[in-house]
Amino acid sequence: MQINEVTTISILGRQPALGIAELESLYGPNNVEVFGKQSCLITIAHDEIDFNRLGGSVRLAKILSELPNDWNSIEKYLIEKCPQFANYAQDKLSFGISVYGVNVSPKKLANTALQVKKAIKSSGHSVRMVPHKALELGSATVIHNKLTNGNNWELLIVSNGEKTFLAQTTNIQDIEAYTARDQARPFRDAKVGMLPPKLAQIIINLSVGNIGQKFNVNGPNLDQTAQLSGIDVASSVLVLDPFCGTGVVLQEAMLMDYDIYGTDLEPRMVQYSIDNLNWLDSRYPNLGDYRRIEVGDATKHTWSNPQSISNVACETYLGKPLSTLPPGDQLSKIMQEVNTLHHKFLENIGKQINSGTRLCLAIPTWRGKHEFLHLKVLDFLSDLGYNRVKFEHVRNEDLIYHREGQVVGRELLVLTRS
Template identity: 50%
Template sequence: MQSIAILGRQPALGIAELESLFGTDSLTPLLPHAAGLDLATTDIPFSRLGGTVKLAKVLTILDTTAWTDIQDFLVNTTPEHAEKLPEGKLTIGLSAYGLRVSPKQLLATGLSIKKTIRATDRPVRLVPNPETALSSAQVVHNRLTDERAWELILLRHGAQTILAQTTAVQDIDNYTERDRGRPKRDARVGMLPPKLAQIIINLSVHDTETRQRTILDPFCGTGVVLQEAQLMGFDAYGTDLEPRMVEYSQANIKWSQDTFQPVGTGWRVEQGDATHAECPHRYNSIACETYLGQPFSAEPTPDKLSQVMRDVDTIHRKFLQNVTRQTQPGFRMCIAVPAWHTARGVKHLKTLENLAELGYTRMEFAHARSDKLIYHREGQVVGRELLVLEKR
């Protein structure tokens, strides 16, 4: 194990994303919100990961989970390593995961480390924290991945403790700009978060290669998937039934290119009906949020929900039949489809029961259950269920 991934709010999505890109054998689930990778941090394209909030390099593994032993190790070893850093003030932050330690104890450990390093005439600043783990915002704003800074992660794994140093963290300000800074937005068609778009794209492929590969989004809406695909290095092709959405996607992609200078430069957005249009352009995989149906601010009546589900199901069945006609066996895609949360449980598309008849196999992950691959926030009726499908 060379690296640690600290996962986001819904860790199953992050686990599946990592497994899709790097393979089952490279991945070791640790805590519910963490995973180990048998890859160096330099070999992991962190900026394209939507479900991992921190990436850390494993420094050592301690044969203890007792905090007093961990503190003794840190106090005794950090001064030597601090001497190898460039001159100037050192900034330190500590984050503990799965260990029996309080924020007060963690602060005391940090102060002990600070005192020991300052005894070598090195100025030190400790990042205070009322919790046992620093947030990604704290890591970013305190610049804890700079050359004169550490975020030391201490993570329990069975009877051992993994000590790791954070090398990358999600830039929340950049994500906010990619979301709210876009010139064309429309809440009526749903607001797909860029992080979720990244996860959908990464689930639609089986490795990290992007060169000369094109992602198709046949329900492109305002172009979030197309934007994120380009930032990863893919070429992007999108269609939408509504001309206004085509215009919105075009405007947003032009803005993204001017703002972020993405690696992927090829793109095209056209009007098209995903249920029957033939795609005239070559594409390697499909990544999209499909039609989610009528939005609900409160749970609808059973009759109303049944009607909406029937209408949405018809569109999805026709869409999948259309893709089947145009692709070869082994073709892979990830589509986000609606899943309705009710007082009686989660309601799924009827089409999911007939995937084999439609010519698809639903891909399963070794480390993430399919029923956990639903993006959902508290209070929402309509969630997004991520289906990873392969043409039979």
């Protein structure tokens, strides 16, 4: 990738590998380049990226210029150039600065921001600086101060140690929007696991694959959930979740304007999904053209018109909830039971879906004393008629969603039917 082709930078979430795979899946490996520990360069313009469908990126920014690598030179550049850019602002300007990968202290950053403020003010422009307590402004701070709106700026200084870029944030993850469509849902069940909407988005995006460039056509007055539901992505795509639970994956797929098909072994879960999606309809009408939700055991269910299924996206059965790692024999029994279920499921669905159909399954992985323990079925994927997708910018073994202290994590398994 040539530097002059790069127009956009993405700041990745807590587990960068998931965000990297998501961007590569949606926009292709040639349009994405890993940049440092927490960001990706993208050759697609920021306004042609559907940011609100991304679960693994917390910020999106347009690149303004390349910077020197040392902080003193960066500070000098900002003091010289920011007053010039401020002249384009018609009203009072608010700004803040976030730094990624640059060797500078929060105290020094705060002092630089103050010097930039003074330089802008001395040029005759009204300006307000958002206070800095750390190297990164929190998402809530950026949203509250409207730093992605109108005349305001959040400036990003991002480095990989060899190159440094100055960028302006155009989009930021709205945590409140995620919370509103997660915790406010009428039916949730901690016993079957609480799939975060952001992870559900990643699972869907990995299952859908390359979508190319899409335009976000809605105005800035809508919250991010409403903006997401307004994006026109191919509504002919039918996403199947064979383990739909309370409907988180189905919900997020609907918000991407996909048609949905959900099944679950438990009638109670099926009803939860139906009720939760009815609730979603009441908040965001006109979602999707087709939905079907029914009781079905994923290991032996026959789906209706399976040839119409475009993609499979789901969190499978994760096994017995565990607060501590059990003794070896107990863990082996748990893993064997879960492995058998996955083997039967892959056999069953493989007989029904078209060759080339893409799947992303969030399957269990157990945190051992020194490493993650994986299902044995992963060694027999080709025998079952599947190819595991290989990413150029991230290793498959890094595609694990896991929190500190958790025994059971989620391994994202991306497959295509042979």
